[in-house]
Amino acid sequence: xxxxxxxxxxxxxxxxPESSLPPAVAWxxxxxxxxxxxxxxxxIRVERARNxxxxxxxxxxxxxxxxxxxxxxxxxxxxxxxRTVSDDxxxxxxxxxxxxxxxxxxxxxxxxxRVLASKDxxxxxxxxxxxxxxxxxxxxxHGAALMCDRAxxxxxxxxxxxxxxxxxxxxxxIIAAHRDGKQPTVFVNxxxxxxxxxxxxxxxxxxAGVEAVLxxxxxAAVAMAREEIDLVLVGADRIARNGDTANKIGTYxxxxxxxxxGIPFYVxxxxxxxxxxxxxxxxxxIEQRAPSEVTAFRTAPSAHPEARVFNPAFDVTPHHxxxxxxxERGILRPPYREAIDEVLRVSR
Amino acid sequence: xxxxxxxxxxxxxxxxPESSLPPAVAWxxxxxxxxxxxxxxxxIRVERARNxxxxxxxxxxxxxxxxxxxxxxxxxxxxxxxRTVSDDxxxxxxxxxxxxxxxxxxxxxxxxxRVLASKDxxxxxxxxxxxxxxxxxxxxxHGAALMCDRAxxxxxxxxxxxxxxxxxxxxxxIIAAHRDGKQPTVFVNxxxxxxxxxxxxxxxxxxAGVEAVLxxxxxAAVAMAREEIDLVLVGADRIARNGDTANKIGTYxxxxxxxxxGIPFYVxxxxxxxxxxxxxxxxxxIEQRAPSEVTAFRTAPSAHPEARVFNPAFDVTPHHxxxxxxxERGILRPPYREAIDEVLRVSR
Numbered sequence: 001x002x003x004x005x006x007x008x009x010x011x012x013x014x015x016x017p018e019s020s021l022p023p024a025v026a027w028x029x030x031x032x033x034x035x036x037x038x039x040x041x042x043x044i045r046v047e048r049a050r051n052x053x054x055x056x057x058x059x060x061x062x063x064x065x066x067x068x069x070x071x072x073x074x075x076x077x078x079x080x081x082x083r084t085v086s087d088d089x090x091x092x093x094x095x096x097x098x099x100x101x102x103x104x105x106x107x108x109x110x111x112x113x114r115v116l117a118s119k120d121x122x123x124x125x126x127x128x129x130x131x132x133x134x135x136x137x138x139x140x141x142h143g144a145a146l147m148c149d150r151a152x153x154x155x156x157x158x159x160x161x162x163x164x165x166x167x168x169x170x171x172x173x174i175i176a177a178h179r180d181g182k183q184p185t186v187f188v189n190x191x192x193x194x195x196x197x198x199x200x201x202x203x204x205x206x207x208a209g210v211e212a213v214l215x216x217x218x219x220a221a222v223a224m225a226r227e228e229i230d231l232v233l234v235g236a237d238r239i240a241r242n243g244d245t246a247n248k249i250g251t252y253x254x255x256x257x258x259x260x261x262g263i264p265f266y267v268x269x270x271x272x273x274x275x276x277x278x279x280x281x282x283x284x285x286i287e288q289r290a291p292s293e294v295t296a297f298r299t300a301p302s303a304h305p306e307a308r309v310f311n312p313a314f315d316v317t318p319h320h321x322x323x324x325x326x327x328e329r330g331i332l333r334p335p336y337r338e339a340i341d342e343v344l345r346v347s348r
Numbered sequence: 349x350x351x352x353x354x355x356x357x358x359x360x361x362x363x364x365p366e367s368s369l370p371p372a373v374a375w376x377x378x379x380x381x382x383x384x385x386x387x388x389x390x391x392i393r394v395e396r397a398r399n400x401x402x403x404x405x406x407x408x409x410x411x412x413x414x415x416x417x418x419x420x421x422x423x424x425x426x427x428x429x430x431r432t433v434s435d436d437x438x439x440x441x442x443x444x445x446x447x448x449x450x451x452x453x454x455x456x457x458x459x460x461x462r463v464l465a466s467k468d469x470x471x472x473x474x475x476x477x478x479x480x481x482x483x484x485x486x487x488x489x490h491g492a493a494l495m496c497d498r499a500x501x502x503x504x505x506x507x508x509x510x511x512x513x514x515x516x517x518x519x520x521x522i523i524a525a526h527r528d529g530k531q532p533t534v535f536v537n538x539x540x541x542x543x544x545x546x547x548x549x550x551x552x553x554x555x556a557g558v559e560a561v562l563x564x565x566x567x568a569a570v571a572m573a574r575e576e577i578d579l580v581l582v583g584a585d586r587i588a589r590n591g592d593t594a595n596k597i598g599t600y601x602x603x604x605x606x607x608x609x610g611i612p613f614y615v616x617x618x619x620x621x622x623x624x625x626x627x628x629x630x631x632x633x634i635e636q637r638a639p640s641e642v643t644a645f646r647t648a649p650s651a652h653p654e655a656r657v658f659n660p661a662f663d664v665t666p667h668h669x670x671x672x673x674x675x676e677r678g679i680l681r682p683p684y685r686e687a688i689d690e691v692l693r694v695s696r
Contacts, residue, residue: 011512041652042649042652043650065500091685102496112678168635171434172607187378187658189566190540190642190650190651191566192538192540192564192565192566193564195650195651198642198643198650198651198655199650199651202651202652202655203651205650206652211656212655212656213656213657213658214639214642214643214651214655214657215642215657215658215659216540216541216565216597216598216642216659217540217564217565217566218537218539218540218565218566218597218598218601218602219502219597219598219658219659219660219663219665220601221598221599221600221601221604222597222601222660222663223658225354225663227658249564249566249567249570250564250566250567252569252573253566253568253569253605253650254571255565255609256569256604256605257601257604257605259608260548260604260607260608291562294538294546294562294563294564295546295562297543297645297646297648298645298648298649299648300645300646300647301390301646301650302538302543302546302645302646303538303543303546303562304389304550304551304554305387307550307554307560307562308559308560308561308562309561309562309563309564310535310561310562310563310567310571310575311564311567312567315567315569315573319493
């Protein structure tokens with residue numbers, strides 16, 4: 001359980017109805033309010049960032065996470081710094097620090113650059129935020145076609161509104177189906193090692209009133225064999241030009257299992273996730289993360305601290321295991337090279 | 349970290365050399381000493397069970413776990429109860445409670461019934477224990493044929509000596525191969541929810557000097573795709589007459605993934621694990637365990653405590669995904685109905 005004395009507000013353990021869940025990121029006049037994602041679901045903790053140090057710390061510590069969400073937060077951050085730092089050189093130095101707070105998230109640098117190049121920085125940040133919401137809404141709309149009544153869905157990791165500062169990607173589709181009265185049931189993989197499924201997805205689904213069933217990752221195969229699963233729906237971190245998809249570790253196993261059981265496997269992702277410069281998944285670098293993510297379980301050790309560990313953060317699902325992609329421009333089906341080239345050409 | 353005041357002895361965090369590890373189960377005159385497997389590898393904690401409540405609690409709480417180990421422990425338990433409960437009806441009622449302490453593993457009921465039917469119950473329990481040691485040794489000998497030099501193996505859950513009160517089944521084969529100079533490398537699935545792989549298998553392999561690499565369960569698919577895995581080797585809790593195999597949750601997923609990658613999938617199990625009265629895996633009872641196993645690990649919460657949870661303790665791997673069984677009578681290959689009938693007929 002995190003315990004930070006700087007919290008502006010903190011509500012102990014609660015499943016708030018979605019309508020009363022604080023927004024992931026919000027401009028409030030002289031600061032940026034954000035939900036501390038590390039504390040969820042044990043605490044609803046809203047913090048404020050008021051200067052460059054606090055903006056950088058929120059991103060670097062993963063209090064604000066999810067690539068689109070970091071982009072929106074960084075955009076507001078630049079607008080805030082422009083208002084509070086009058087010296088131009090000091091402002092540009094601070095903006096550069098925000099831009100570099102997490103080097104791998106492409107959305108952050110993209111959003112910072114876009115705000116810096118604009119005339120009205122706050123208006124530009126707000127535009128980025130509104131556009132993210134529109135992309136998410138379009139993904140949810142296009143994804144509706146995949147969701148039958150009472151669909152039984154397996155999902156992995158976390159793809160909800162908290163991660164996008166909008167309504168989410170894969171989870172956005174599911175929550176939209178729930179609002180349409182389709183009554184989905186979602187089997188949520190806990191998603192070791194960092195438990196984004198257990199902590200964030202289960203929380204966000206319950207907050208929205210969606211029936212959620214938490215399971216260990218390796219129970220997904222049993223759910224497929226015995227629980228009449230209709231589809232698997234996940235997000236993506238990077239998609240190669242041929243459709244090979246990098247996503248949270250565990251996604252590839254889920255895709256193989258779905259194929260074995262004849263269950264459709266869908267990937268929901270904005271077009272910004274497609275990387276046309278990368279031909280196949282073999283060219284996507286796979287980050288190996290710290291052994292301590294596996295040898296401990298939040299605050300509890302789970303193995304000897306000196307255990308040798310294989311801890312790839314992501315895996316690559318070959319395109320032939322993906323039934324379709326859901327983007328803001330509609331659903332892409334094989335052959336993916338042609339479908340991806342076409343949608344990127346039209347959009348850019 | 350467990351903290352029970354009844355501990356007879358407790359040694360803090362140590363990787364003991366294998367030779368100095370206390371036995372999993374030992375008769376000591378007026379009680380049964382056992383290694384509390386929940387505390388490993390953080391603490392070497394030896395407890396005693398002296399009555400039916402303590403015997404049932406040790407099994408149900410998983411302080412004593414591993415199908416063959418439960419069988420040996422249950423056998424001593426019946427012998428102890430016969431000595432301490434003079435009233436026949438009370439004794440039979442207590443024995444029935446021990447027999448039903450866990451439903452999926454067949455070894456417990458088998459061992460209890462065998463002791464109950466014997467004239468000298470303690471001698472029978474000791475015979476079961478000695479036979480288990482001999483069975484494990486034979487499994488290790490027969491399994492040697494599967495282990496090439498420098499074999500790269502994936503295993504799941506825990507099948508070492510602690511789990512059998514002998515030298516183990518699947519892990520016994522691997523450790524024997526190590527002693528034969530074959531230098532195996534073992535990718536150890538951590539095995540959520542209770543992390544027997546992270547806590548026990550990694551510990552036991554390191555204690556024996558075997559190269560072990562710990563991974564989250566969902567990383568096994570990536571290891572298969574990228575790490576040149578030669579074979580998967582697991583244990584079993586109950587095997588139906590047609591070869592369908594109940595084992596720790598996650599085994600079925602691993603079998604599907606092995607099949608997808610063309611990797612042989614072996615099950616090491618004593619004949620006491622085969623249940624000829626059960627025709628197929630559909631008839632094997634699958635224990636659903638407490639949601640709290642998934643919503644927390646040890647002292648750390650991982651999800652909201654009220655989360656709805658799907659937590660089958662075991663799954664069933666269909667016989668067609670099993671390349672072969674390793675038993676004390678040799679290696680069984682398909683067609684399994686005939687092979688299993690034959691080996692059980694010869695042995696009984």
